[in-house]
Amino acid sequence: MIHLIKPGLLTTVQDLGRRGCAHFGLSPAGAADSVCFRIANLLAGNDSNAPALEITLLGPTLEFEVAATIAISGYGTSASLPINEAFEVAAGTTVAVGSLSAGARAYIAIRGGLVIPEVMHSCSTFLPAGIGGLQGRALRAGDELVIGKPTRLGFRKLSPALAASFRLHHGPIRVTSSLQSDWFDQETLVRFHQQAFTVTDQSNRSGLRLAGEPILRTNRGELLTEGVALGAVQVPPDGQPIVLFIDQQTTGGYPKIANVIAADLPRVGQLRPRDEIKFQSVKIPEAIELLRQQEHALREAFAS
Amino acid sequence: MRIAPASDSALLVSFGDSISLETHRRVVSLFRAVERLRDPRIRNLHPAYSSLLIDFDPLHLTHEQLESLVAPLILESLPSHLEAGGSIEIAVCYDREFAPDLATVAQHSLLTEEQVIATHSGGDYFVYFLGFSPGFAYLGGLASQLHVPRLVTPRKQVNAGSVGIGGAQTGIYPGSSPGGWQLIGRTPLRMFDALASPPSRLQPGDRVRFRRIDRGEFDRLTRQQERGR
Numbered sequence: 001m002i003h004l005i006k007p008g009l010l011t012t013v014q015d016l017g018r019r020g021c022a023h024f025g026l027s028p029a030g031a032a033d034s035v036c037f038r039i040a041n042l043l044a045g046n047d048s049n050a051p052a053l054e055i056t057l058l059g060p061t062l063e064f065e066v067a068a069t070i071a072i073s074g075y076g077t078s079a080s081l082p083i084n085e086a087f088e089v090a091a092g093t094t095v096a097v098g099s100l101s102a103g104a105r106a107y108i109a110i111r112g113g114l115v116i117p118e119v120m121h122s123c124s125t126f127l128p129a130g131i132g133g134l135q136g137r138a139l140r141a142g143d144e145l146v147i148g149k150p151t152r153l154g155f156r157k158l159s160p161a162l163a164a165s166f167r168l169h170h171g172p173i174r175v176t177s178s179l180q181s182d183w184f185d186q187e188t189l190v191r192f193h194q195q196a197f198t199v200t201d202q203s204n205r206s207g208l209r210l211a212g213e214p215i216l217r218t219n220r221g222e223l224l225t226e227g228v229a230l231g232a233v234q235v236p237p238d239g240q241p242i243v244l245f246i247d248q249q250t251t252g253g254y255p256k257i258a259n260v261i262a263a264d265l266p267r268v269g270q271l272r273p274r275d276e277i278k279f280q281s282v283k284i285p286e287a288i289e290l291l292r293q294q295e296h297a298l299r300e301a302f303a304s
Numbered sequence: 305m306r307i308a309p310a311s312d313s314a315l316l317v318s319f320g321d322s323i324s325l326e327t328h329r330r331v332v333s334l335f336r337a338v339e340r341l342r343d344p345r346i347r348n349l350h351p352a353y354s355s356l357l358i359d360f361d362p363l364h365l366t367h368e369q370l371e372s373l374v375a376p377l378i379l380e381s382l383p384s385h386l387e388a389g390g391s392i393e394i395a396v397c398y399d400r401e402f403a404p405d406l407a408t409v410a411q412h413s414l415l416t417e418e419q420v421i422a423t424h425s426g427g428d429y430f431v432y433f434l435g436f437s438p439g440f441a442y443l444g445g446l447a448s449q450l451h452v453p454r455l456v457t458p459r460k461q462v463n464a465g466s467v468g469i470g471g472a473q474t475g476i477y478p479g480s481s482p483g484g485w486q487l488i489g490r491t492p493l494r495m496f497d498a499l500a501s502p503p504s505r506l507q508p509g510d511r512v513r514f515r516r517i518d519r520g521e522f523d524r525l526t527r528q529q530e531r532g533r
Contacts, residue, residue: 022348022359023335024496024504025434119498129438129479131498179310224321225435225442227350227357229314251352251435259311262362287312288362295363 001065002110004143005094008060013114013133014107016049018122022250028230029126029246032105032205032269035298036073040109042302043071043086045153050113051123053139055106057272059097060139062108067091068147069155074106075168075270084166086111086155103168103270111155115146128206128247162301172280174264176287178232180255183219191215192257193281197241201273205247208271214239217255225253231260231268233279243268261287263294305378307371313362315370317378318355327354328432328444330378332389332509337377346370351433351508353442389431389509394476394491396425396467396514397522402490405455409469409486413449421516423447424467424488429474429512434504439478439496441506446474458484465491467514478504489514492525 004011014037017030031037031054038048046052053060059077071086079098081087083106089095100106116123116133125133134143158166181189197210216239228234232244234254243260244252245268258279260268271277282290310316317334319327335351338358345365350357360370398406398421410417429445436442446469454470459482462468466477468485477483478495495505506512517525 019347020349021503022350022357023339023434023508024438024502025436025440026438026498026503028348120503126438129496129498131438176309176312179308179316224323224353224355226316226318226352226355227310227314229311229357229359231311249436250350251433256310259314261311262313284309284312284367288366291312291362 002068002145002147003063003065004060004139004141004145005063006061006096007139007141007143008055008097009058010056011060011139012054012125012127013051013116013139014054014124015051015122017124017246018120021120022227025250026120026126026129026131027246027248027250029124029132029205030122031107031124032246033103033107033266035266035294036105037107038298039084039158039301040071040073040107041113042156043073043084043158044069044109044111045086045150045155046109046111046113047151047153050109050148051116052107052109052114055097055100055108057104058099059106059108061094061096063094064089064091066147069111070095071109072097072106073109074100075102075166077101077106084158084163104272105269110147112148112150115148126247156302159301162297168270169267172278173267174261174282174287174290175233175258175279176261176282176284178256178259179226180219180223181257183217183221183255184215184257185218188215188217189257193279196276196278199271199273199275199277203271203273205245207245207248208243208268210241210243210277212240215241215257219255223253223255225251228252228256229259231262231265232256233258233260245269261290263287263290307374309367310357314357314359315367315374316355316357317374320354323353323432323444325430325444328430331356331433334374334377335508338374341373343373350435352435353432389511390507391511391513392506393513393515394493395517395521395525396489396491397517397519398425398489399519399522402466403488405468405486406488409450409452409488412452415449420450420488423450424474425514425516427514429514431506431508431510431512433508434506437479437481438498439504439506441475441504441512443474443512446472450474452486454484455486458482462487463490465493465495467491490522492522492529494529
């Protein structure tokens with residue numbers, strides 16, 4: 001059993017998200033940075049989809065009633081805890097994760113995973129409707145988490161090469177064009193891919209609201225509500241783009257100027273309020289090649 | 305018809321940009337046909353008024369492959385071939401305490417409040433799609449007299465089960481949420497339950513009727529729901 005002494009800013013139980021639920025109006029939820037999430041689980045010797053904790057900016061303080069092996073994956077915390085490698089925690093130990101020194105999210109995987117009932121085939125917490133995870137909500141002080149049975153997988157280590165190069169990339173977020181890109185004139189499209197936007201503090205897992213020189217469209221048409229893809233960059237009439245994220249609504253009526261590529265969605269999960277971002281346009285084949293490379297690097301990272 | 309990538313992992317099949325029963329039938333027919341494929345590479349389906357967004361795993365399926373999987377299903381999806389969806393009855397209590405905007409709707413439609421209730425509960429509706437929040441069904445088929453603009457200022461809190469009118473649409477709020485529709489009643493039925501299968505009482509393509517109930521039956525059904533949990 002793990003006791004939550006302090007919950008941190010927003011700590012939730014996540015896995016890799018739900019599927020087959022969009023037609024019920026329910027988005028996938030799941031880890032905001034699926035790469036770090038999978039690394040944490042693999043380090044701890046879990047299946048990559050095992051339920052684990054997602055922490056946001058400020059981590060929790062956990063008291064372990066029993067001995068456990070845990071792994072924290074992310075881009076650094078203020079605590080002097082090992083990061084991106086599994087470590088033992090003795091029974092009765094208190095682990096304070098502290099605040100994140102880079103990125104917005106980190107993951108704590110516990111060997112054996114957390115015992116959480118599946119809701120619609122997933123343990124992920126969908127906060128807007130209070131579904132999944134621990135009673136559909138963020139963790140609170142006093143909560144108790146039960147550790148599951150370990151798989152037969154062994155602990156893993158990141159390869160020295162990846163461990164050395166494991167850092168947050170601050171380059172542009174790569175996007176493909178989207179269904180209504182041609183609702184914007186050429187000059188606006190060029191500017192969209194050049195100018196910097198600021199991530200506002202009205203950003204969360206449902207969407208990142210950006211601020212910058214307004215992106216106004218030339219087409220005055222009304223869009224009939226249609227399905228929206230994960231990572232869609234929609235532009236409301238005020239011209240301030242919103243990047244729809246893992247807790248997004250499943251349909252929407254604002255035109256979409258671009259769509260974040262799958263390989264860069266984990267980086268979106270690491271953006272903090274007041275971060276500056278730029279977008280860079282790529283074609284779909286390149287986007288898929290980047291995703292392939294990312295998968296390959298993840299597999300190589302643990303090839304030992 | 306248009307098939308186009310929405311992202312590196314999604315394809316949109318669109319049947320034009322109008323809301324009509326025929327288009328709706330084509331969308332629902334395609335949605336059901338793709339669902340029946342049970343293809344593990346297809347992750348999520350987002351039907352809407354005139355389109356279906358298909359979210360897939362781009363490491364195991366390309367846009368072109370998906371398009372060739374889906375194209376034959378579109379040819380089959382002639383509106384006359386649509387099998388009937390479910391036929392769902394929703395009990396609604398139109399009593400004043402659940403209907404803060406009934407008077408506004410009556411005023412706007414030049415009907416008495418009784419006539420508004422009779423018209424709303426006498427209609428045949430169908431589920432275009434679910435979106436906005438889990439279990440929220442966009443219903444078509446609202447009588448034109450009852451088309452009433454949304455509230456100027458949305459309510460910060462609308463109770464679960466509230467039945468409202470927003471423009472040409474009517475619908476039920478499955479959970480408590482902010483909302484801008486004119487509220488004319490409430491159902492005691494649970495519209496979305498993540499632990500039930502299927503989790504949503506309404507599915508795209510279902511036919512819906514509202515049945516007027518009194519306060520006594522509202523309370524009885526509420527208790528019944530709570531026992532069933």
